Amino acid sequence: MERKPTMNDVARIAGVGTMTVSRVLNGSANVTEETARRVYHAIEKLGYRPNEMARALRSLKSRTIGLIVPYLYDQFFATCAHAVNMVARDQGYSVMLTTSNNDPHTEYEEAQSMVQRHVEGMVIIPADIRKSRINQSDFSGTHIVTMDRPVHDSRIDSVQVQNQRGARRAVQHLIQQHKHKRIVFLGYNRNLYTVRARFEGYRRAMLEARLEPEATFECSSEEVTAEILSTMLQGKAPATAFFTANNLTTRYALHALVDSGVKVPDEVALVGFDDFELADILHPTLTVVRQPAAELGRVAANLLFDRIKRSEFPEEGSHVVLPVELVLRRSCGCKGR
Structure with a gap:
């Protein structure tokens, strides 16, 4: 379907700013006759139809x-x-x-x-x-x-909020205070702005400590998350800590660890981005990056x-x-x- 022309398109053709186009459409006296002529010419050329309802909202x-x-x-x-x-x-x-x-x-x-x-x-x-x-x-x-x-x-x-800074600080805590080396980032949607920003904070903390970043963005359900964690906790060098991108992923990971009998933090540490009710009374209580x-x-x-x-x-x-x-x-x- 062909895209409808927008006010930005009119402004570009007329060689003016969008606010000028808006003033012309509203009959402002602050626009010169020559400018108005260019705007109307661009409107006619593009077949632009302003959103009358949106304009009416001003009054x-x-x-x-x-x-x-x-x-x-x-x-x-x-x-x-x-x-x-x-x-x-x-x-x-x-x-x-x-x-x-x-x-x-x-x-x-x-x-x-x-x-x-x-x-x-x-x-x-x-x-x-x-x-x-x-x-x-x-x-x-x-x-x-x-x-x-x-x-x-x-x-x-x-x-x-400080997505990148919060994630970086949490991972630095795991590295500096608890000496973790294989810390895995768990997310469920790589396309989300907040998840990408938090991953960047995690990645920076890992690289600054000369550790290898390791991430998955496939934690879309409890079942999938359980399979992912099971794989990461096996082998000669299993993951020793997980950083979860938001409280939905935190809940998936927590369920998977509890169901598999993995002890937190004795066998693996867990830190999540975002606090939630019950996080401070669970066993163990959960370390989180709290956003306001x-x-x-x-x-x-x-x-x-x-x-x-x-x-x-x-x-x-x-x-x-x-x-x-x-x-x-x-x-x-x-x-x-």
Whole structure:
């Protein structure tokens, strides 16, 4: 199917910025006659049709924002969503919540549906950012903030955490404090921005210690993870520690180790990225890199409402990075918290 022309295409043909195109479409007096002529010529040449609903939103106040997350069975996403909802409530807004199932096409359709329902802005945890179709041109009248993962459009505000730094610090702890040499990175989706960033932190820590990085991104279920771990724990030089990319992979790995009777941390150490309920009362308690899920949601929501109040669509968005914390418990080999 042929791609529909966007405001970016019009700006490129006319030799102006997208904000100038937007001003022309809105009848702004700040655009010269010559510039307007070039813009209209580009519109006619491309057959561009602006999103009338999105443009109408500038004057329409629904007091509703949209929220799109990959899914809700992950506690991290649920916590982020709850925090966004609490900020919206304080602002007197309602939240329209849906999931993308980590599918970029579904994500784009859900975002379009929200615009048609007059949301004033959207907070989105993007699916695969390499294929994400979320951009400010296609949603020119709607404020957008992404959290946890960015998109390629730098005009869109984003809030993330120190993924690479947190993973690097955790692996350094396993190497320096517990003398592990064969530490394996466990992930379930190489295409996720956060998993790739955390793998890079793991890889750097390993290379700095002159150790060989070893990773798998196939931990898609408990059964598959059990098979992978069984292979890695055999042979003359079995893995002595695992670093898991998120709490879903951590749960898969923990189930596999418990079911196979492998003792943590006596036989193998386990450190995961992201904390979750019960992690501090399991046996053993789990060492994790804790990311501020609630704060992530609060910051993203507050940033969105600031844009809505100011009616700002900047050429360069704000990109906030929140700190993470290494929480030492027993699964890494430490004796106490």
